[in-house]
Amino acid sequence: MSVPSVCLESKELLKQSHISVALCTYNGAKYLGEQLASIGAQTVRTDELVICDDASTDDSVAVARRCADTAPFPVTICQSPRNLGSRDNFSKCIAACTGQIIVRPDKKKEPLRERLLRVYREASNRVGKSTRVHRWTG
Numbered sequence: 001m002s003v004p005s006v007c008l009e010s011k012e013l014l015k016q017s018h019i020s021v022a023l024c025t026y027n028g029a030k031y032l033g034e035q036l037a038s039i040g041a042q043t044v045r046t047d048e049l050v051i052c053d054d055a056s057t058d059d060s061v062a063v064a065r066r067c068a069d070t071a072p073f074p075v076t077i078c079q080s081p082r083n084l085g086s087r088d089n090f091s092k093c094i095a096a097c098t099g100q101i102i103v104r105p106d107k108k109k110e111p112l113r114e115r116l117l118r119v120y121r122e123a124s125n126r127v128g129k130s131t132r133v134h135r136w137t138g
Helices: 011-015 029-040 060-070 086-096 115-125
Strands: 019-025 048-053 075-079 101-104
Touching (some): 019 060, 048 060, 060 075, 075 086
């Protein structure tokens, strides 16, 4: 699977952009609740959250389902029956996103409240240029 490229044609398109958060999980139940709460607390609200679980053996999917029940935005949960590995799971997650802007949280750092706003502003500066997935890096 290849990661799709997004081209923002105009500022008007950017204003109408749909923001997706692509979150891959694998045995991360311990930290997932906090990360999902942080995604929900962003100053720029995501339009959808896509969670792809890579055949976790812990409670990752249950934590994701609890989030989906209370999230103020649509949540899609994809659960792999077998372990795909991080690259293929990420590709699957990106393919399931519908947004023109796709953001991937960095699992190693706690997401900050302003991250989606920063990504949105960076995308504004790239209008008319080809853009790939932006990774939250802190």
